[in-house]
Amino acid sequence: MELIDKIFPSAEMKAEFQQYESLQTDGQREAFFSDLQSKFASESKEEHAERVNKALEAGQNAVEELHSLIILKQLESVSPYISLAEISRKYFGKSRGWLSQRLHENPVRGKIMKLKPDEVKTLQTALIDIADKLRNTAMSLSFT
Incomplete structure (x- = not known):
């Protein structure tokens, strides 16, 4: 299982991350974040709460993955x-x-x-x- 699959709990989050990773200039990154902000501003409270929960889950997944990698590195x-x-x-x-x-x-x-x-x-x-x-x-x- 790829690291991105372990961390991001939704296909949408994976796609957004992959899109961001493909950007090569600061201008492209700024436009990407501007588009996301516009999208987020038009969300309902329920959609916003769900997205926040998924972001928290992704953060927890990243911490767990890092912890596992640290243990392996320490045992190396x-x-x-x-x-x-x-x-x-x-x-x-x-x-x-x-x-x-x-x-x-x-x-x-x-x-x-x-x-x-x-x-x-x-x-x-x-x-x-x-x-x-x-x-x-x-x-x-x-x-x-």
């Missing part, structure tokens, strides 16, 4: 050294692919799977536990 530096399959099994009690599916937002039975806030906290706890184990093991090593 340590993922070669840890087993996501083992973390999934030991800390979540789930199958080896469960955590990877959620980190990469893979669809499962038609539904996009994401980490919930409490699962992010569990992942954080797991990484801290692993870091402590690594530190303790490193400190116990000796050359005697």
